[in-house]
Amino acid sequence: MPHSRSLEQLGRRIRSKWIGAISSLLLTFLLVGCSTDTTPNMLDAQGSAAAEINSLWWLMFWLALLVFVAVITLTTMAIYRSRQRKTAAPNHYSARPTFFLTAGAIIPLFILIPLIIVSVRASRTITLPGAQSMMTIDVIGRQWWWEVRYPDHGIVTANEIHIPAGERVAFRITSQDVIHSFWVPQLHGKLDMNPGRVNVIHLEAAEPGEYMGLCAEFCGLQHTFMLFWVIAHPPESFAEWIAQRQQAAVAPTDALQARGQEVYFAAACDQCHVIEGITRLESQIGAVGPDLTHYASRGTLGAGRAENNAETLAAFIINPHAIKPGVHMPPTPLSTDDLEALVAFLMNLE
């Protein structure tokens, strides 16, 4: 039959369009299957802002699916009808303007204008500051780690942000160097950290848990490994955490750790890192490297680059660039004994 090959092609076109449409739907649900416990999945909303954004997403998804199916259906029908014709319609025939204006302008306006309103409303809901006194945390983006300060409590830490669950917390974010972006997908959208400006974002974690955060603005060589964690505590547990952190660093408990403290000064670590109650530097903005007062309590080293344990710490001290190339910390050559002592000292700083 003369038309069989072209009908095949038509069939292929229709099938590939429908396959495309159906699989889009199916695979969205595969999203859930591929996530793990640690996936910073924005659709797994754990805070009110993320939940609000999710509702908006699903509304837009169904509207978009509707429009997409309509357009593909119309196109397929047009192709099919066109194949049925013997000749093209004469050139002076044109679809009435009502067709374009309705399909191209009126119907989209009926979809877009409500969408704009819903979207603007959602953005206001998310950003309305909570009324009363909220806890404030300052986060300063640095290449390639996060300086975290609790001005109300006098605590300085790095890369892990502890908050009380169920409460809104105000974050004042800025950058010390280049533009970074503060993003905890399970709790909220992102907000840039611009040098010279302070932006404010409110996070609330509904339940206790650990939520991964990432830097979301390309900031140089190790942008990839500028990760952080927001750890939400039940309220009593949070108060305990605050109290513990307000104390100065744990003193060395044995000779090895005491020796480690001496190595700490001998190797000039105190020139960049503060250990509250031990180092000679005041705790102030300008410390070049992360605060180490409670270093041993951290789960990772290098803002998520590696697990925090004695082996990785030792390797990092000797040559940080073997683990995280390009960081601003220089290699520190030490003898094996000195290194062991230093690591023991640091891993004692709970």
Add this chain to the structure above:
Amino acid sequence: MIGSDRMRSRVGTPPQQSDPKSPDDLTRIWSPPNDISGFLTAINHRAVGQRYIITAFIFFILAGINALIMRVQLAAPDQEIVSPELYNQLFTMHGTTMMFIFAVPMVEGLGIYFVPLMIGARDMAFPRLNAFGYWVFLFSGVVLFVSFAFGLAPNSGWFNYVPLSGPGYSPGINIDFWTTMITFLEVAALVAAVELIVTIIKMRAPGMSLNRMPIFVWAILVTAFMIVFAMPPLMVVSVMLMLDRTIGTHFFNVAAGGDPLLWQHLFWFFGHPEVYIVLLPALGVVSAIVSTFCGRAIVGYKYIVLSIIAIGFLSFGLWVHHMFATGIDLLGLSVFTAASMMIAIPSGIQIFAWIGTMWSGKIRLDTPMLFVLGFIFIFVLGGLTGVMVASVPFDWQVHDSYFVVAHFHYVLIGGVVFPVFAGLYYWFPKMTGRMLNESLGKIIFAIMFIGFNLGFFFMHLLGFMGMPRRVYTYLPGLGWDLYNLISTIGAFIFAFGILLFILDALFSARWGKIAGNNPWGSSSLEWATSSPPPQYNFRTIPIVRSGDPLWDPGWSADYDDLERGTVDHVALTIQQGQRDSVVTTMLDARPDYRIVLPKPSIWPLLLALAVSFTFISTMINLILVPIGALLSYAAIIGWLWPRKGEDQP
């Protein structure tokens, strides 16, 4: 017979007698010398257009290879196939090359080649300027890739945010390659834009009033105006960065009162129109192909033209949607949400016009039409995710994540690359005289369509799972592994389709089926001349009576009528072997006067060398800049030196 200065012919004049100018005379006058000097001095728009197309395509391949290396690196977690520094150079070069050195030059090249043919002209308004633009483009692209060869390629992303790209955090020469290349490449873009505007407005065939112009020509006209308004802010902001980096100004230095957000505003004020600059010509190609392959005039011509113009204006009001996460206040952001969603309307109107054309036409599903159908599927999907990211709170989640990477690849590959391939399949016969292989073309389409969707669809999901952009690897255990692997496989499938296309193009250019004047039965004027067109394009200038001239009665089946002089045409006498064409009025294309175009010249190449030297010397030693300026001045004098019998730049 029409004389030299003013013509008074009107539409409706009976056909003229064939004029004494033989094809051999015309060929002799319009050909460049047949040696290396001919290659270097050629200014014919088809030579320049062809060079733009081929050079842009080569850069497309190079940028694609960058992407394939990136995808290999990302196929599995925690790999170090490339170092972080190399990865950062790769993604920067991929974006920069695709946006600046492939997409814009490719659509300009198609415009430069086909617009004069479609409007019935013999060449463009300023042929030497045209050649100059090409050489500047070539040199800027080459310089950028030379930086790669030395491991010094720009490495702060194609949009190059400060302060990271400023002197404080990027002290090496990498970023200087970016600022230099951008600035002088955009000289080429502005030159091409000016060329296209003047040619379209002044050199259309008699009778081709604005409302009879092919939609592709409208699209190029609007695009050219957009280039004129969008490129200067980019050149300004890259010069500002150049000054910060070389002589110590503080435009973007916070410590001295500067503002990094200024970079973002100025860059995106260019950057958003830029994506419509590459999209609109592609939409013009789609209209040409839909009309041809449905065998009827495009439905809703008025609405399509108005939509194209609306997009041209509206696109300048959207730029802050790239900055939704910067902390700008909500009221300001919401205005840009509204505008960004509204631009879906003119795009949608065009889609429905094409559907209407298909519905009332008799469709032929040849390869160009298949690429157009692929474009509809992919571009509509990308446009819908575009409406989503126009919503501020949603964008706060997906900005700078793989969701937005998926979105813009859907609109750019679907909206630009697929129509470009459609256009290449459509116009390859006209450019080379031979057809590309039709069966292989359908297979290539299927491979590219499947490969693209596999490669990019799952990136939407990766964005939801928290994967940010511009990361050189990722930790295992986050659930990102499978979709990254699938994306890599899809990317390679897509690349394989392109490889097949290249092989077919190389083969068919020599040994493909002979095409004839109008193998597709199309209605626009480029098909009224031989394939490839003769050096002089049209032996006689056609008189146009409708928007689809070749479908008017009176044209013979082989469309050879202009060569034989058997349809209404304007004939021009030769005076002293000059290259002549007709200038017509802006609105109605009534003949106005005869214009004499210049002969091949070495000065465009010399000026391009001098200008390139001036810009590159900003990276070497500033004392060379005034020397380069003097050389450029000398080249301009040489170019404009009056010659007997010529009166055009």
